[in-house]
Amino acid sequence: MKKTISIDHLARIEGNGSLIATIDGQVVTEVKFLINEGPRLIERLAVGKTPEEDVSLAPRICAICTLSHKNAVIRAMENALEIKVPPKITLLRELMHLGEFIESHSLHLYYLALPDYVGFPNAIAMASRFPFEVKIALEMKQFGNHIMKVLSGRFIHGENPVIGGFGRYPTKEELMFIKARAIQFMPFVHKTTELFCSLPYPDIPEEETIFACCEPGNGQYGLWGDEILVSTGEKIYRDDYPKLTNEFLVPHSTAKRSRYQGRTYTVGAQARINLLGERLKGEAEKMFRRFYNDRWKRNPLFQNPAQAIEIMYCFERIPEVIDEIFKYPQDPGIVSYTIKNGKGTGLVEAPRGLLIHHYEIKDGRITYADIITPTAQNADEIERYCLLAAQKLLEQGKEELIKDRLELIVRAFDPCVSCSAHLVEVRKIEENDWPKKLEQIRATNPIIIGLGSLGHGDDEAGLLVVTHLKRNGYVEAYWEEEVIDDETFWTKAEDHPIIFVDVLNFGAEAGKVTLIPLNHLLWNTSLTHRLMPTLLAWLTPEMIKKSYFLGIQPASLKANHLSSPVFEAIKKIVNGLKK
Amino acid sequence: MGKIKIGIYELTGCAGDALLILDCESQLLDIFQAADIEAFLMAKSDNSHGPVDVALVEGSVTTEEEKEELLAIRDRAEIVIAIGNCACEGGIQAALTASENWSKEFRQVYQDLKLTNVKPIPSQPIDAFIKVDYYLPGCPIGQEQFLTTFTRLLAGHPPELYRFPVCMECKWRENDCLLNKNLACLGPLTKGGCGAVCPSHNLPCIGCWGPAEEANRSAEFKLLLEKGFDLESIKRRMAIYAGTTIVDFFNQLKKEKS
Structure with missing residues (x-):
């Protein structure tokens, strides 16, 4: 008896993906996470462009992580061209990144994930029973957007951040407003973190895995770095990133796949909290100590509470960053630089995980581009956990739960399919073939x-x-x-x-x-x-x-x-x- | 009369235009109350495939499957609006369509892999396959233009779209002209509606809303040349966001030169 469970057009994720699980008797023989986005060949589009043109072009890969892409491409170009920027610019880039994390995490947690746990098809329908939560979510997301707009010029694909600095620097009033608003939000942030840390996450699937994220350095929690930290203990320098990713192609996806030493691995908030959680401070640390346990290492659904703790981290970090920015009253403008030949890699943590941009520049033009997105790295891991869950549920005679559970898993990874690339099909083989x-x-x-x-x-x-x-x-x-x-x-x-x-x-x-x-x-x-x-x-x-x-x-x-x-x-x- | 039925669909792109609609936080609940949102994959899981009054389509067509989906959307929609640069011009990914080297470029990324889930084709704007009633340009679209269009549609009026280049918005904002500062700004050649955001941040326009329709492009090009800007770099920069529509213009420009 072969049977398939399929979720076509996975809803409430960003982009076009689907998942097919095939069941043969009592065995799940196959799970495929299909990325059906059309191929855009972005890496080929970058070739022949100037570094500045690519800084505008590359973030168009994805609207959700547009500023993560922006920071990654800028870091790569500045590494290739050996440009050093003053601390104020780095701090403003961090503030911009924090804004994107707040926007993306609150969108994912409240709009995309929460409806599953409280039994509604979407957040708007949920508003009738949870008017308060839906309102918080909207305001939080709006605040994240506001930060992104102030720093980058607009909500999506802002062009203000450029190689060597910013076109326009935010005014003191704009920064004061962001700081004051971040502090005002803290009671809501507490409520958010508690809510998502105490949701009843089902215990299927659970199995240990490998995590990877940026090493922010200096023993700090952070959202970028020059090294990749792997839960095996290995540290990989930015230019050696293929040691982690080892990309390969599969015929059922327009997004490439990654394996670390032949094994699938997880990137994202769960990876960061597992690898860097001990470094958290303040309220985020208290939340981490209160809620973190061994299940966070094994169960992909804990991407959700991990994101919630990160929201708290972001809200606590914003006032600190702004105070530091105020130490530098002079706006540094755009650092002047000369174009030369070189290679550079930029590593950042996008809200959904490690993002890598790598470029080679010759005679002022890009000759090679390699971009590895978090969802592409998580794709094999999504298939593995879905297979585990489907097999376990099948063994327990809970076949009717498979479809919904697989959707829950996929959604927890917060896949951003437009990066690479809607949701679940379970197939049962009728006749064993x-x-x-x-x-x-x-x-x-x-x-x-x-x-x-x-x-x-x-x-x-x-x-x-x-x-x-x-x-x-x-x-x-x-x-x-x-x-x-x-x-x-x-x-x-x-x-x-x-x-x-x-x-x-x-x-x-x-x-x-x-x-x-x-x-x-x-x-x-x-x-x-x-x-x-x-x-x-x-x-x-x-x-x-x-x-x-x-x-x-x-x-x-x-x-x-x-x-x-x-x-x-x-x-x-x-x-x-x-x- | 019931509420108007709206469907929001995404083909290939960055999902930025759909996201921008979600980003209308203060108006979002009103939007969902004022109209029946029949389909909006990014925001809800109970999506229908029934008839709609207005279909907003984001993204370009890059697979056979998307072409079929688009034709089906046209069949069940009264009005089709292309939203965003990908749907209107074919998007950044259409630059390779125009270069005629698409298959070669495809192999550079995917080698000889035979994709089993989709059949890829070179990227095209949606009007290459269906009749489009209105265009909302932008990369991403502008919130202001989207909300104005949305309220006019609710009232049963045709939308009034902007017909001016970025320069006009610079004048309204009293920005200093960047061309005078020797920065190669694409404002004169580019559709307005973004609020001249880049020039307002002291940065030259990158042309992301696509080529302005009524601009006297040949004259603009001559002016840029006279000012000493490099023609090849202006053309290359315009081509990034101009999709397939710019190819004819470049051919025309070549004729004028000879």
Whole structure:
């Protein structure tokens, strides 16, 4: 029985995306986060432009994070052209960034996320029961917008920030107003943070992951830096960013994907709070100490309270920043600079996570551009958590919850699909079509590796498949013991897809077969995955991506003999694989 | 008579125009009360695909799927309004359409990947496929022009759109002319409505609202040349936000020169 749950046109996210989950019996075999935005080729548009033209062009990638893009591209250009700006300019850029965080986080939390937790289709409908919250949200968002407008010139795509400074500097009165208003907001901010920190976040899915964000330096919390901090402890210098992202393409998305050492990772407020939360001060620190716990490391829905704590951070930081700005009464204008050849990377934290801009400049023109957005980095992580959640709910017999839960997860990541790139489809396979899939993989000359042990009933199934294949003249079929220590084998194997064959308890009738992409199996803790770590160590991320796991539902692992349904399954598999 | 039905749709772009509508915080609840918002994907999940009186379409067409969606929107809408530079001109992404090297550029980014979810095509403004009744230009659109248009539509009147270049707004604000300060400002060639925001911040206009329709472009170009500005850089800068519409003009300019 194959079934799909699909959410087309994910609503209440920014841009056009959808999610498809495929269910085969008791296994979720596939989750795809589809980014359906048309390709805009922004990185190619940048080529041939001057650095100044690109500073206007690149933020057009996204209206929500327009100022994050602005700060990232400016940082990249100033690094490439070796421009140093006076502290007042850096402080004003930070203020502008804080405005965007307030605007984006309040929009996401109240308008996009909260309706799910209180059972309304949208924030306007929610206004009838929560008039106060909806009003706060509007005012907070308006305040964020106000800061952005004062600093950047308009709400969206403001052009006032330029390489080397600002076209116009805000007046003392404008800054005083922002400071006073930020202080006035504090009671509302408290209410917001408490509300989102105490919502009942469901405990599916929960699993540890890797986090990455900018290292702001000086032991401070902050929204940009010259290094990337990874939860493994690694620090990556800005120009070495591909060590983190390792971008690759997938056919179901116009946005590229990222993996760190072959593993998916999370960026965004949750990453920042987990990595930098200990550095918070004031009321934000109190909130962090009161609400933070281990679940914040495992459950992507905690992106929401993490954003709420950041709203508090922003409101506390604004008066500090403005007081510092007042120490520099002189407006520095635009720092003069000369155009030269060079390369530069700009790292900032956009509200939804790490944003990277990298450019190469030659003879006054951009010759290469690379832009990596937070949603592109989170896309694989979204698929992984959705798969986990769908599998867990399926096992608990709560299939009817899958669709809504997946929407909740996707939305928590606050994906901004226009960056790269509407919502959830769950497919249940009506007729198991593994023979057809196997036939397709067969055409790519896969290596078959049989796993298992003799004398434990059905556990020898994987080994028997290989034995029969060998007898039928299939060259690339091996028992696990043949290859486990053979380095030459694994070097040679790099160019081929690998199919691991083993028994797998996926809650179906004995003898049922399922074919799962290997990376899905690795994400899936609830399935008894029996792949030995020593075996996995040989596999590169590239190999994992194209490899599969062919699982046979055993009848018993204790009996002395192979059960007859499993024997029938072995015959079918061997017939499907031999020429 | 019931409330007028409005649909807000997003094709490919940065979603800035839809966001700008959400950014009308003080008027937002009024907007949702005064009209039935039938579809607004960014703001609500209960979206309908029924007939509407007014469809506001943001973004350019960059996939076959979007073309189909756009044709369906035209079929069920009385009035279609293009909102924002992408819908009106094709957007920054249309610069490659005009360059005729689109497939090559596409391969530079996506290599030989066969996308399974969408069929990409070079970016086009929406009037390349359907009849458009009104255009609200801007990158993003202006709140003032959007709200005026919205209230006129509510009252059953056709919108009155601005027909002047950025320079006019500079004059109203009594800004010093940046061309006189030797800054290559695109104000004379660009649609007004933004409030001359860049020149008011001492920065030259970048042309993001698209080329002004009634400007005597050839004469403006001559003036800019006489003032000693570099023609190639003016053309390159204009082309960034002028989408497909500027190509004919550049051809005409070439003829005049020869």
